[in-house]
Amino acid sequence: MAIESEILVVGGGLAGLSSALAAARDGADVRLVSYKQSTLRQASGLVDLLGYTPDGEGPLTDPYAAMPDLPASHPYRTVGVETVREAMAMFDEVSGYEGGHTDTNALLPTHGGTIKPTARYPRGAAAGLASDDRDTLFVGIESMTDFDAPHVADHLDAAGVPFDVRGETIRFPGDLRADAKVTRYAKLLDTNGEVAVRGRKVPAREALAQRVNPLVEDAERVGFPAILGDDNPGAIRDALGDQMGVDVFEVPMGPPSLPGLRLEDKLFEALDESGASFETGNPIVDFDGEGHVERVFMEKNGARIPLSADQYVLATGGLVGKGVESDRDGVSEPVFDCHVPHSDDRYDWFDTDVFGDHPFAGFGVETDDDLRPLSADGDVEFDNLRAAGSVLGGYDFAAEKSGSGVSIATGYAAGTSAAAEVR
Template sequence: MAIEDDVTVIGGGIAGMTAALAAAREGAAVRVLSHKDSTLRSASGLVDVLGYPPRSSDDERGEGSASEESETTPDGPLADPFDAIPALPESHPYRTVGVEGVREALTLFDEVVGDRYRGGHTDRNALVPTHGGAVKPTARYPASAAEGLASDDRNALLVGFETVTDFDAPLAAAHLESAGVPFVARGATVSFPGDFRVDAKITRLADALDADERVSIEGDGYTTELPARKALAETVKPHLRGEARVGFPAILGQHETEAVRADLESELGAAVFEVPMGPPSLPGMRLEGAFLAACRDAGVRFTTGNPVVGYEEDDSGAVAAVRVERNGATIPFHADQFVLATGGLVGKGIDSDREGVEEPIFDCHVPHSGDRYDWFADDAFGDHPFARFGVETDDELRPLDAGGEPEFENVRAAGAVLGGYDFAAEKSGSGVSLATGRTAGRSAASEVTTYE
């Protein structure tokens, strides 16, 4: 049986959900098709706009370069990402949506997350320590990380857990010190209180803090039971040396994070913050939950668990439906408009082999050299062309063919499937996803209105 919507979004990451939410708020009937769990579950939860200028030649940059007026060196972190957008190369997605498009996308983000995030009060990037001891420039960050900003001069104790091996607190503290932060950082590794299995998932530890379960803790020659939050504070207290703030890996509850932080602060007599982690990421899961709730409140429908494997055209050459593989059959999902938000090389929204680089659903053109050796730089940390692989678009984010014409009038692209930027080097992934997702969703919804 054919299923029809006004707008179908392919991909359930932040770009896809932003596109869906933007289209639904314009009155469109929207469906999201998503094969696997959102990549937000692996993301830090930090929302970057532009942390560093792109490593591209001067002749690729736009006019009015901000580098002369910037408060940072060309290779250093950007103080104001919005000031740098007009100087980006013409091919960058931010040049398509414009500064106002980025700002409006962040306004949408702020509405979705409410008081769970900070950073909306300023255009300037915040400097947030990560679990490896690096300092990351970012535009929005969880409220749970706010007390840990690297620009704060209060001394900090970082606390790691023996079973959470991704966060080596003493090593992270040493890295922060070597980075020249304006505070003294120390690290300590402790056992998470309670009789949890050595291989317990971080979600299990977070649940224990959410529920404030009673756990066993050993004292001086005795064992007693305490609520988990108090037990954790008692475990940390012997390691404090007057630090004004204490940082934990980002596992302080899945749902009651602010209550957990408040109880720890009361017990420790110090500000408490979370350090963003790699996958699995609780801040990323919390962010995913906020977007899912906003989408569902707006009437967006989700169909998950099966891949989109192809499409059907109508007589005019527009896309009439995408086909989803389910139990050996392919099911058509019809719509007036489509948004492609399947991710880049990492998310398999862009694929490659020895024959070339392709976009696998609509077979959209992906510009690349025919010589595979041109895809890489000699330096392992150099400016690799493959990092910018993706579809090119027109001003309405419609993918372009090799001749520079729209592949389809009713398909738009958003997020990491777009080419022309290196999100990992620039620290711009979430910002591009939000800005292009919002623009693509609104544009798709406006075309539905036109056809009615």
């Protein structure tokens, strides 16, 4: 007897979570299964909608205004601008993110020293907006090679930011080893554990503020790498800001990304509250059905466990998340073996320039208007399977800065549509 639900979502990243949330909020009985850690731990935690057109025009001020001019195959065109807005409204409600007060993109500093356009940002990044003209101090940690504050500051200055910007490097108070992970810093600040400063025991937040304070000078805001706590980031920012008399913000970084992980936690909480069930850690390895998915099989401790549902959502990710796979002979979608268009010659999969127009970036399934994957002949592969997020093809999320937005919008659309089918 298979485990049953009305809707089964395969994949626990931004698309899968959005899809399960949308369906559950519409009253459907939803189950979400995910295998590995989602790519949110590698993502900055900023939620981009559309920063550049496929032709490279940008940074765009209004992402919604540019959507109707995207190629017809683009996922935003598939779901339509109104659905994107509805999806973002749901995201705003559950995430506590900022930026929803306007259609206009924000520009945020990156740990590489550039700025990037994004549509939603966590509260912790809000004081760092580059269109805000307050003078800024960036503070780096001597033993943290991922964020070099003087370099970031000089780079932002070269980018023409409308404020004075400086970078300073400090030694983190206490005795963290040279290769401590970001989670180690976060934990110390979360618990506000005592650290030794010149023979005296001082709570970590106070010790950090004391060390940065003499460097603040005229700066009105201070940016740290995104290490300011996992459980209590708001309290940590407030404590530091209060003691230094400035606004404190975080600059998102690469993996492991605390803002990405915080967002993942938040969305799983919301999913839990919505009444959906979820299970992580086991892959879906096979399915039954022709033209209609009857059931899928999850591999768990060596056993094959059947799961069945009326409607399925495929949200397994793209090449990065392994929802799209390749070998020397071709590109495929491993769970349902949906068709993934690609050139037979693998030397056509990339451009010779590192940031060129890479076909691989657009690898993924093609769908009908209802997000149902299409075969090579253009027929719907399964009448009860929809795809969402990076497993979709036809857009280059990295160049466009559209990854999170497409995942949320198509996830929402797939979940809503699946829920309508079971009502």
